[in-house]
Amino acid sequence: MNTTREQILIATCSLLEEQGFHGTGLNQIISTSGAPRGSLYYHFPEGKDGLAAEAIARTGELTAQRIIDGLGSGAPLPQALRGFVEHIADLVERSGFRAGGPLTAVAMETATTNERLNAACRSAFDLLERAFAAHLDAYGLSGERAAELATFIMATIEGGIILSRTYHSGEPLRRVARELERLLVIEALEQ
Amino acid sequence: MNTTREQILIATCSLLEEQGFHGTGLNQIISTSGAPRGSLYYHFPEGKDGLAAEAIARTGELTAQRIIDGLGSGAPLPQALRGFVEHIADLVERSGFRAGGPLTAVAMETATTNERLNAACRSAFDLLERAFAAHLDAYGLSGERAAELATFIMATIEGGIILSRTYHSGEPLRRVARELERLLVIEALEQ
DNA sequence: CACTAAATAGACCGATTGGTATAATCGTGT
DNA sequence: ACACGATTATACCAATCGGTCTATTTAGTG
Numbered sequence: 001m002n003t004t005r006e007q008i009l010i011a012t013c014s015l016l017e018e019q020g021f022h023g024t025g026l027n028q029i030i031s032t033s034g035a036p037r038g039s040l041y042y043h044f045p046e047g048k049d050g051l052a053a054e055a056i057a058r059t060g061e062l063t064a065q066r067i068i069d070g071l072g073s074g075a076p077l078p079q080a081l082r083g084f085v086e087h088i089a090d091l092v093e094r095s096g097f098r099a100g101g102p103l104t105a106v107a108m109e110t111a112t113t114n115e116r117l118n119a120a121c122r123s124a125f126d127l128l129e130r131a132f133a134a135h136l137d138a139y140g141l142s143g144e145r146a147a148e149l150a151t152f153i154m155a156t157i158e159g160g161i162i163l164s165r166t167y168h169s170g171e172p173l174r175r176v177a178r179e180l181e182r183l184l185v186i187e188a189l190e191q
Numbered sequence: 192m193n194t195t196r197e198q199i200l201i202a203t204c205s206l207l208e209e210q211g212f213h214g215t216g217l218n219q220i221i222s223t224s225g226a227p228r229g230s231l232y233y234h235f236p237e238g239k240d241g242l243a244a245e246a247i248a249r250t251g252e253l254t255a256q257r258i259i260d261g262l263g264s265g266a267p268l269p270q271a272l273r274g275f276v277e278h279i280a281d282l283v284e285r286s287g288f289r290a291g292g293p294l295t296a297v298a299m300e301t302a303t304t305n306e307r308l309n310a311a312c313r314s315a316f317d318l319l320e321r322a323f324a325a326h327l328d329a330y331g332l333s334g335e336r337a338a339e340l341a342t343f344i345m346a347t348i349e350g351g352i353i354l355s356r357t358y359h360s361g362e363p364l365r366r367v368a369r370e371l372e373r374l375l376v377i378e379a380l381e382q
Numbered sequence: 383c384a385c386t387a388a389a390t391a392g393a394c395c396g397a398t399t400g401g402t403a404t405a406a407t408c409g410t411g412t
Numbered sequence: 413a414c415a416c417g418a419t420t421a422t423a424c425c426a427a428t429c430g431g432t433c434t435a436t437t438t439a440g441t442g
């Protein structure tokens with residue numbers, strides 16, 4: 001049910017990820033999704049902004065779930081986190097450096113120029129941050145320390161994705177993966 | 192001399208920083224710089240791409256110099272790095288979250304869609320990375336370890352800027368600043 | 383002062399943008 | 413079979429996009 005709407009949303013998510021908000025035109029969304037223009041405005045009467053905001057929200061939920069799943073494999077957190085980031089490196093590489101950091105470009109473009117999308121990005125980042133924090137909490141860190149480290153981990157991964165996509169190489173992300181493992185091991189020792 | 196060309200370049204740098212490549216129109220560059228359309232194409236006959244590429248290159252050089260200066264204040268590297276990142280947090284805040292991460296948005300938008308700008312971003316990141324690596328080298332780390340950590344540090348700062356601009360708060364960057372200080376202190380102990 | 387190249391000024395272009403309007407079609411309950 | 417709302421399909425719109433063109437002004441040199 002609602003496959004047209006779904007196709008539009010999926011196409012928008014991946015186009016925003018690759019090209020950002022302003023780099024993605026409605027015509028491109030239409031041709032990628034296969035849906036006609038009329039359907040787009042029927043399902044998303046608030047136009048490009050509304051569509052993008054919903055795409056960002058969906059991306060946030062999806063990504064948060066991936067974090068929760070990816071870090072809950074049973075392995076100790078340091079190794080799980082390293083594996084998680086290395087898995088992102090694989091995905092970025094296999095996409096031809098088109099995917100990765102599904103929020104980054106939009107977040108930067110719209111931080112001060114589009115309140116609605118800025119709010120959407122903030123909510124999405126909140127979800128990711130809480131997902132990381134929950135695992136850090138379970139790892140034994142205090143709530144405050146978990147929140148602090150969650151922010152840091154998110155920053156490192158975001159940054160790693162930017163560098164990997166720019167350099168067309170998974171190596172920056174893999175460096176991030178190794179450092180994060182080290183960091184968490186040390187964090188546990190200091191407790 | 193050449194102040195018109197200079198004005199255009201300066202305006203382009205700051206507009207790209209705030210809005211990214213596709214979000215920045217030539218009309219906006221013209222009105223911000225005060226230069227007429229004809230002058231833009233006289234000084235930058237290769238159009239928007241050429242202008243943006245040069246703006247990115249200049250931003251890279253400028254930012255690399257800031258790293259070299261900022262970390263060479265005489266303080267021990269861990270504290271200097273922390274101060275450097277906290278200084279960025281101040282700048283981001285004082286700009287109303289319009290500035291910071293002058294390459295990020297363009298790098299993400301163009302990683303796979305514009306070879307010329309992708310190359311420009313890569314060169315710019317190279318400059319930054321080498322600036323960090325030089326200081327880490329002087330701090331006593333091996334060349335390989337310095338390069339590895341330089342990548343990681345860049346990633347954390349890039350990520351911190353994204354989060355700070357999105358959240359309209361310097362706090363994420365300040366968390367990054369504290370973690371990086373810790374990291375470098377530990378790194379020295381382990382030597 | 384005259385000549386010329388550098389630079390500015392802005393009118394103009396086709397293409398594309400996000401968005402609207404309306405007609406045709408589909409799907410379902412009676 | 414029919415009606416009716418849900419949905420799709422397209423033609424169309426003003427505004428803006430990046431880019432071109434040429435006329436004019438400015439600055440330097442003989």
